[in-house]
Amino acid sequence: MPSTYTLIKGETLASSAASYTFSAIPSTFTDLVLRVSGRFDISNNGGRLRFNGDSSALYSWNRVTAISIAEASNNTTYGSPYDTFVYFPGVNSSTTTADTFSNNEMYLPNYTASAHKPVMLNNVMEQNTTSAGITMLAGLYRSTTAISSIALTSDGGGNWVSGSSFYLYGVKNS
């Protein structure tokens, strides 16, 4: 049987950047897996995920988050239809423990199909204190165009700090 799960591109930032983009993604795989270890230079710990440079209202998402605060856990949920991006939560911010980076994974099945694209996110932000959390998100990109680029930015206008890393893998089912 053939092996699959191939690294398409990986990079660790040598200097801060407002965005990171995977472009010219080959159409030769079945699914895509994005792994990010990131940190922002502002207090907002949310990011934005966009496909194909598309900023129209074709995105929506639903998330459930468990945040460690005074009590053992606090589960919240929030949904955003007709959005212009898929929310990318759970990135360490400037107010979290220094030298700590988040752990984020996105799975995007059938990214070349001429159908709407469901998205799965599992994001973790730990910092050995309160306000650490885990977020699980279902997203949808209502476009039938094959995905050839993925862009990640801060939701609050900040930058990815130096040391943030971005890895994109392709998965083949045959």
Add this chain to the structure above:
Amino acid sequence: MPAGVTYEPIATTTLSTGASTITFSSIPSTYTDIRLVFALNTSSNNRAAYLRLNADTGTNYSQTFLSGDGTDALSSRYSNATVFYFTDGGQSSTVPTFCTLDIFSYAGSTNKTALQTVSGDKNGSGWVYRVVGLYRSTSAITQILITTLNADTFNAGTTATLYGIKNA
């Protein structure tokens, strides 16, 4: 960390016509873990399925759910069940719901733990689920059966893939 040869497709099924079941059988025991990836898209609005291992109809399955629909965050549990359940709450018949199931040490002689994800956003509705499951059997898993509920069928074009993952 490219997994390279440690992550391999065992089998994939794409339905040419609607069907009520998808089965992976004769699963080799040569991997450490297995991962099932599929899109749940059914002919009716039920949009739910169940999964059975080794054709075992005993009450050997249990699951604990964490879910959110944008309004309520919920946790629930099934104990002594006869299947693993997959559902996104029956929200739409046009947008596929993305599902995964990881079964760890599937060929071992201890009970089998599983991690299940269901991601079904529907632009204003839908659900996100993360589920931990336990299959109380010490037999190696050699067969996985996915079945729709209530005489429903998976739509043509539905694809399910089983991957094997080696730790060495």
